[in-house]
Amino acid sequence: MSVILAIDIGGTQLRVAVYPTASTTPRVVQKTPTRGQEQGVYDRLVALIDSVFPKDEVVEAISVACPGPTNPFTGVIASTPNIPAWKDFPLAGMLSERYKVPAYLGNDANMAALGEWKYGAGQGHSDVLYLTISTGIGGGVISSGMLVVGTRGLATELGHMVVLPGGPLCGCGLRGHLEAVASGPAIARYVNEQLAVGCSSSLKPGPNLDARTIAEAARQGDKLAIDAYAQAGEFIGQALADFLHAFNPSIVIFGGGVSQAGSLLLDPVRDSMERHVMNPSYLDGLQIATARLGDEAGLLGALAQAHIRLSSTS
Numbered sequence: 001m002s003v004i005l006a007i008d009i010g011g012t013q014l015r016v017a018v019y020p021t022a023s024t025t026p027r028v029v030q031k032t033p034t035r036g037q038e039q040g041v042y043d044r045l046v047a048l049i050d051s052v053f054p055k056d057e058v059v060e061a062i063s064v065a066c067p068g069p070t071n072p073f074t075g076v077i078a079s080t081p082n083i084p085a086w087k088d089f090p091l092a093g094m095l096s097e098r099y100k101v102p103a104y105l106g107n108d109a110n111m112a113a114l115g116e117w118k119y120g121a122g123q124g125h126s127d128v129l130y131l132t133i134s135t136g137i138g139g140g141v142i143s144s145g146m147l148v149v150g151t152r153g154l155a156t157e158l159g160h161m162v163v164l165p166g167g168p169l170c171g172c173g174l175r176g177h178l179e180a181v182a183s184g185p186a187i188a189r190y191v192n193e194q195l196a197v198g199c200s201s202s203l204k205p206g207p208n209l210d211a212r213t214i215a216e217a218a219r220q221g222d223k224l225a226i227d228a229y230a231q232a233g234e235f236i237g238q239a240l241a242d243f244l245h246a247f248n249p250s251i252v253i254f255g256g257g258v259s260q261a262g263s264l265l266l267d268p269v270r271d272s273m274e275r276h277v278m279n280p281s282y283l284d285g286l287q288i289a290t291a292r293l294g295d296e297a298g299l300l301g302a303l304a305q306a307h308i309r310l311s312s313t314s
């Protein structure tokens, strides 16, 4: 029997899963806290891999999902937000050298898109747009059955499109990006700003106010909370219309914790998308779905990446 090792470099945890080659159910998953500010993250990752590396079986490949700009062609992480020491870090090459197997690397949002396409909500489609909305906004695009990565693997940063010129500062340092007006922290910031100018609400201002608490208040009928989600949905729908124009997908899949607000967010998204689309043909047969793989999207996407890369080299 042969296996594939999938690795997810998360903000809080490093995870390694061992998948029998023909399966999407891992035989074992091991994890350790990322503690990315400390030294020795790579050594701890290697120790984690060693602990599950099979001794008597063929390992077909190691495949990694990692946040931040990564180059799938060279296997180099340009930078990754949770581990400052990994700058121009040739992770795939190091793993391939150490374990004597092919090693692949991909951006975590792209890997989640691949996972949802191959094993989740996007199965059967050839043109998939995946948008994850949580503390940031990321995305991935499958176009004509291929993951869109661009020339250096930097595509497709769907959260960093300008939807409000001159608007709030984004985590990337620029202004008015979708992430800056529709991510979880952006929803909370909007509510805090409105509370500060005297808007009445059941919510209490403060740094701990988060999108989940606001969603609960919205379900109790809190108008400010409902408005905050409606505004985020308006911006997401506006950006989504642009994405439809660019990629013409047959399905849009929403992932990430903020999307779990369901119709509170997705009804305004759909309404805004329909108003901003240049031609109703883009909406013909378009499916809107929520992600199915949850926390496993990165690992399963890395698994899908391994299968795709292995079959393209054989």
Ligand SMILES: [Zn+2]
Binding pocket: 159, 160, 170, 171, 172, 173, 174, 177, 179
């Ligand atoms: Zn940005």
